[in-house]
Amino acid sequence: PLRTSLLMEDIGQALSVQYNNLVYDMKAAGRDIITLSLGEAFFDLPLPAFDGLTTPGLHHYSHSRGLPELRRLLAKYYETRFALPVDPDAEVIVTAGSKAAIHMALMAVLDPGDQVIVPEPYWLSYPAQIRMCRGEPVMVPHDVPVFDFERFITARTRAVIINNPNNPSGHIYTRAELVYLHELADRHGLLLIVDEAYNEFVPPGTEFLAAGALDPDKEHTVTVNSMSKNYGVSGWRIGYLIANQRLTDQVLKINQHLVTCAPTILAAYLAERFDDLLDITRPQIQHTVQLRNRVGTWFTDHGIDTLPGTSTFYLFASLGGSSLDSTEFAGRLLKESAISVVPGIGYGDSCDRYIRVSVGSESEDRIARGVAAIRDLVE
């Protein structure tokens, strides 16, 4: 009889993806759902023409570190925008989505039983990925300040993983927090894995510091990023990581054994239109961030707290005095009001009194209807 791994049986589906599958099914069945659960912003993307479909070479495998032209552009992007010098031939790997980049970085550093510190609210695949790599996630409740993380370190701790800006809170790590995390990594010989998938979603006047810039030799920092959010092309499955060659050499092998390379034709498109695309999305990103922060004031006006943050297109809204836990709350909201959000429990045990609300894929008036329904159910 078919037997599956006990570990995999114990790992749940990615809660946000699971919810969105449900929403896709409900929409396909003709239901109108106000969708505040999606992990992406929908941009108007008048994509410049590209004749790659008729370029035979682009239908094949390509370099498993990533197309050299794209690696060069990614290195230049980090170097010019975020003061992180990057060697495109040794320190970049292009991956099939940043999910894969994070997983492969973890796989490259963890031995069975090694621990990784995961501050809540975390991006919900981190603990599952750590466990799939036979490591042990050590969660830090959301009300613990960064400056207290040291007490979660043990002899088995190998890494700390953060997402900056944070999905779901929108928090941007301050310089002082990042400096402290680097000191911690240095002092305890840890790897700092920093997922910067939302790094363009920063409001004017707010400083976003790429953590890697504080460790230019990449002695203990892995930077992960993605085209999914900043370029609005999540379905293309292109992400990347930047790390010391000692690490990328290991990741390269995993990439070769697992997927060979990121989708060649789409990587080629990005290489050709890298700046054009960002020129198209950047104003829309700013519009989305401003909408996010406006919706934050609506919640406040309704007496609903959100975790502090100014970035991304997510709000992590408190359920206040509601007697429902986050799963019950999201379930009732969907059933009774046809509004989808993601239960906070997906982002950590300390987050079951929250829901994640995404403002990336709906119009402002539909979001307003959603927020009003959330308030009604909270009350």
Ligand code: PLP
């Ligand atoms: N990191 C964070 C913080 C995310 O929110 C997501 C997607 O939701 C990802 C990584 C994965 O993105 P992708 O695999 O599409 O690059």
